[in-house]
Amino acid sequence: MNQPIRLAILGYGNLGRGVEAAMSYNPDVELEAIFTRRAPETLHPMTNVPVYHVDDLLKLKDSIDVLILCGGSATDLPVQSPECAKYFNIVDSFDNHSKIPEHFDAVDAAARTAGKTAMISAGWDPGMFSLQRLLGNCILPEGHDYTFWGKGVSQGHSDAIRRIAGVKDAKQYTIPVEAALERVRAGENPELTAREKHLRECFVVAEEGADLARIEREIKTMPAYFEPYDTTVHFITEEELKRDHSGIPHGGFVLRSGVTGLQGETKQMIEYRLTLGSNPEFTASVLVACARAVARMAREGMHGCKTIFDVPPAYLSPKDDAELRKNLL
Amino acid sequence: MNQPIRLAILGYGNLGRGVEAAMSYNPDVELEAIFTRRAPETLHPMTNVPVYHVDDLLKLKDSIDVLILCGGSATDLPVQSPECAKYFNIVDSFDNHSKIPEHFDAVDAAARTAGKTAMISAGWDPGMFSLQRLLGNCILPEGHDYTFWGKGVSQGHSDAIRRIAGVKDAKQYTIPVEAALERVRAGENPELTAREKHLRECFVVAEEGADLARIEREIKTMPAYFEPYDTTVHFITEEELKRDHSGIPHGGFVLRSGVTGLQGETKQMIEYRLTLGSNPEFTASVLVACARAVARMAREGMHGCKTIFDVPPAYLSPKDDAELRKNLL
Numbered sequence: 001m002n003q004p005i006r007l008a009i010l011g012y013g014n015l016g017r018g019v020e021a022a023m024s025y026n027p028d029v030e031l032e033a034i035f036t037r038r039a040p041e042t043l044h045p046m047t048n049v050p051v052y053h054v055d056d057l058l059k060l061k062d063s064i065d066v067l068i069l070c071g072g073s074a075t076d077l078p079v080q081s082p083e084c085a086k087y088f089n090i091v092d093s094f095d096n097h098s099k100i101p102e103h104f105d106a107v108d109a110a111a112r113t114a115g116k117t118a119m120i121s122a123g124w125d126p127g128m129f130s131l132q133r134l135l136g137n138c139i140l141p142e143g144h145d146y147t148f149w150g151k152g153v154s155q156g157h158s159d160a161i162r163r164i165a166g167v168k169d170a171k172q173y174t175i176p177v178e179a180a181l182e183r184v185r186a187g188e189n190p191e192l193t194a195r196e197k198h199l200r201e202c203f204v205v206a207e208e209g210a211d212l213a214r215i216e217r218e219i220k221t222m223p224a225y226f227e228p229y230d231t232t233v234h235f236i237t238e239e240e241l242k243r244d245h246s247g248i249p250h251g252g253f254v255l256r257s258g259v260t261g262l263q264g265e266t267k268q269m270i271e272y273r274l275t276l277g278s279n280p281e282f283t284a285s286v287l288v289a290c291a292r293a294v295a296r297m298a299r300e301g302m303h304g305c306k307t308i309f310d311v312p313p314a315y316l317s318p319k320d321d322a323e324l325r326k327n328l329l
Numbered sequence: 330m331n332q333p334i335r336l337a338i339l340g341y342g343n344l345g346r347g348v349e350a351a352m353s354y355n356p357d358v359e360l361e362a363i364f365t366r367r368a369p370e371t372l373h374p375m376t377n378v379p380v381y382h383v384d385d386l387l388k389l390k391d392s393i394d395v396l397i398l399c400g401g402s403a404t405d406l407p408v409q410s411p412e413c414a415k416y417f418n419i420v421d422s423f424d425n426h427s428k429i430p431e432h433f434d435a436v437d438a439a440a441r442t443a444g445k446t447a448m449i450s451a452g453w454d455p456g457m458f459s460l461q462r463l464l465g466n467c468i469l470p471e472g473h474d475y476t477f478w479g480k481g482v483s484q485g486h487s488d489a490i491r492r493i494a495g496v497k498d499a500k501q502y503t504i505p506v507e508a509a510l511e512r513v514r515a516g517e518n519p520e521l522t523a524r525e526k527h528l529r530e531c532f533v534v535a536e537e538g539a540d541l542a543r544i545e546r547e548i549k550t551m552p553a554y555f556e557p558y559d560t561t562v563h564f565i566t567e568e569e570l571k572r573d574h575s576g577i578p579h580g581g582f583v584l585r586s587g588v589t590g591l592q593g594e595t596k597q598m599i600e601y602r603l604t605l606g607s608n609p610e611f612t613a614s615v616l617v618a619c620a621r622a623v624a625r626m627a628r629e630g631m632h633g634c635k636t637i638f639d640v641p642p643a644y645l646s647p648k649d650d651a652e653l654r655k656n657l658l
Contacts, residue, residue, distance in 0.1 A: 021591045025470040046591050101655050121658055128464070128599075130658045131642060135457070137657065138618040138645040139611070141354040185604070251598075260610035262350045262375050268611050269580075269604040270457075275514070277596040281589035282468070285597075289467040309643040309653055313460060316467040324638055326430050328466065329450055329459040 005295045006063060007288070008033040010054065010080065011070035012043055014248065015093065018284025019068050020046055026288055028318040032064055061087055065298070066291040069093075070284075078103060085110040085118045085305075089298045091290045093123035093283055100126065108305035117298040119306045122290035123283040124274055125149070125252065131308050132254040132272040140258025140268055144189045148176035148197060152250025152279060160225045161202055164218050166210030169238065171245040175199040176253065184255050187267040194228040202233045205241050250279035289316040334624045335392060336617070337362040339383065339409065340399035341372055343577065344422065347613025348397050349375055355617055357647040361393055390416055394627070395620040398422075399613075407432060414439040414447045414634075418627045420619045422452035422612055429455065437634035446627040447634045451619035452612040453603055454478070458583045460637050461601040465585025469597055472587025473518045477505035477526060481579025481608060489554045490531055493547050495539030498567065500574040504528040505582065513584050516596040522557075529560040532574050534567045579608035618645040 005028060009016045012034050023031050031049045040051040052060065057067075067088040069080050073096045081092045085107050094103050100121055111118040121127060125147070133145055154174045161170035180197050183190045190196075202219055206212055216233045219226055236244075251274040260266045276282045290308070293315035297306065314321055334357060338345045341363050352360050360378045369380040381389065386396075396417040398409050402425045410421045414436050423432050432449055440447040450456060454476070462474055483503045490499035509526050512519045519525075531548055535541055545562045548555055565573075580603040589595045605611045619637070622644035626635065643650055 018589070021589065024591070025589070097658070100658050101651065104654055126658045128468070131464075133657045134642050134646060134653060135460075138621075138642075139457070139614050260347070260350065260354070260607060260614055262353070266606040266610050268606055268614075269602075271600075271602040271604070273598075273600040273602070275598040275600070278589060281595050282597050285468050285589055292467075307654060307658055309650065309658065310641050312639050312641055313463050313467075314638040317463060321638065322430065324463060325433055325636060328462045329426070329429050329455045329636055329638065 002028070004028055004030040005292060006030060006032045006065045007291055008035060008060065008064045008067050009070055010035045010057070010067055010084070011076065012036050012038075012045070012051075013070065014280035015284055015287075016070035017046065018278070018281040019070060019287055020049065021281060022285050022288045023047065025285075026292075026318070029288060029292065033060055057084075058087060064088060065295050066091060068287050068291055070287075078106070081118065081120065082106040082110040085116050086114045087116070089117045089294050091119045091122050091287055091294050093127070093287060094120045095123060095126055097126060104305050104307070112304045115303050117294050117303055117306065119290050119294050119308075119311070121307055123286050124276075127283075127286050127308055128274070129252070129254045129272070132270075133256070134309055136254070136256025136258070136270050140256050140260070140270065142260075142264060143256050143258025143268075146184050146192075146255040146257065147252065148181060148255075149252040150174040150176050150198065150250065152252070152276070153248050157200065157202075157225055160222060161204060161219055164215055166207050166215050167204055168207050169205040169241055171203045171241060173201045173203075175201055181253065181255075184257060185269060185271070187257055187269060189257055195230055198229060200226055200229045200231040202231065203236050203241060203245050204233060205238045206235055247277070248279045249277055250274075250282075251276045292316060292318065331357070333357055333359040334621060335359060335361045335394045336620055337364060337389065337393045337396050338399055339364045339386070339396055339413070340405065341365050341367075341374070341380075342399065343609035344613055344616075345399035346375065347607070347610040348399060348616055349378065350610060351614050351617045352376065354614075355621070355647070358617060358621065362389055386413075387416060393417060394624050395420060397616050397620055399616075407435070410447065410449065411435040411439040414445050415443045416445075418446045418623050420448045420451050420616055420623050422456070422616060423449045424452060424455055426455060433634050433636070441633045444632050446623050446632055448619050448623050448636065448640070449634060450636055452615050453605075454581065456612075456615050456637055457603070458581070458601070461583040461599075462585070463638055465583070465587070465599050469585050469587025469589070469599065471589075471593060472585050472597075475513050475521075475584040475586065476581065477510060477584075478581040479503040479505050479527065479579065481581070481605070482577050486529065486531075486554055489551060490533060490548055493544055495536050495544050496533055497536050498534040498570055500532045500570060502530045502532075504530055510582065510584075513586060514598065514600070516586055516598060518586055524558055527558060529555055529558045531560065531562045532565050532570060533562060534570050535564055576606070577608045578606055579603075579611075580605045621645060621647065 034051045035054045043051045069092040077094045157172035254272040256270040293311045363380045364383045372380045398421040406423045486501035583601045585599040622640045
């Protein structure tokens, strides 16, 4: 076996923990270090990996093949990814779709100047869902795209509920509307409103004596977050929230509904579905496979910023090409 | 817009017709010629494209960017693909899984010597299903693979029925067993026998006076083809066969059932599903997208034999990278 690919994690939240946990499934990589903005001694990794303060990042520059950025897309990655790409091959899971072009440009400039390889937006959406959208559009150029999310926890919507006066804690699930999915699968190519595509289900722990009717009303009428959807609100106890809603499941569907034939007379349907027990652990698993591809692209001199659209799929695998052709083609 | 990619078809059966029909959905390519082993004047293309005898193939060598081989995997492609790769960039849909390694080697040697680019096994299985198997294995290294086929017409099984004495015509559908699919989706990771995975449903037109009971028995006890499965046989009229069973639908499912987390405690499920109104038209659509990728790889000097595992996904698209990132990532 070749030398293992030496990885490091920057940012130790749910995603960073997911990357750490993924190591045991990927014997061709090893985790050299975790970097954090917190005091290193306050971190307790699940495995035997050294923790350093982020200020020491450059000291370990030569012992890391790929740095996996596990920060958030709102404020961390727009700064960290271009900065780190000056010194490291990197992979991130930047997921702010509308800002991908500018994020790409910033990371690409840094990586090209430094002769490094970077991969952005590696996860499932963007990431695997994007790849399925691309494939669907290439194979069935005449058609419609549909993406449904859930059933899964939306952090942003859960946070929005928690900001309402009288709310102690909350968890929000985004749920695809089965009837809409069935219409798409039937090849109807419907135009679907937000309300027709997704339901929102909220589990709320209220403070003692809070006005539950007011909280429910404030949730259901919240513009953009809840008003455009059919929303149900359940008030539960703190114990119930902890017992029944502490996971971070997610998933969804990408469908391409297209036609072929001389007159467009033949219906063709492609459906991709993820059912994820843990959103951050799955995203982390994608990040590790992409880090492997980044290491190979870096070795081959493919510098600059990449996305899943640019990666020969075999580069995601630790197996050699002949083995892949024999067993998986 | 750039110069269109000049394609040609070798072999004008269902697949060749599918490629011809796909032209109108792909404005960046154009069909220069159809080559056939039959007398060219006996062919009636659906569009205005010249037909030549296969013996004239090399005369048009310089006006074709990619030759799409639409012959069969049993006897045509093992000869044609290596031979044509000496003179053309090619793409084929070779689908004899167990012989892929030797087919790859033969095509690779021819293409490398000639400085050409070839892509084999471009279709949906092998092809898109293979890509999903690869992605599933890379993201969830700890897990199980499942491939189900159907509901769809199996040409080989239909032919086997037609060879029985007293059978005038027949159509066989392979049908995935819904209960098995549900067990896989539930993360049970079952070991499934052939019988547990697929049903076989046969529609048979018998000759007048034929012994139907004998025909049914011969079908159901046919080794390898039907004996290992639960098989149902319906006798219908020639008119019914033509009216209700003249399409060539197919499809299927690729599932990767895996785990993540430090102790493998989290279930993760990836499911890819195709529901195809026409098997050859869908395969043809994949071939055209792959021909586009072959043309680009050839321009960039990426010679030799490739598979879908080697192709950066963006190469399948006529759109530029920035547009893909903005709209599909």
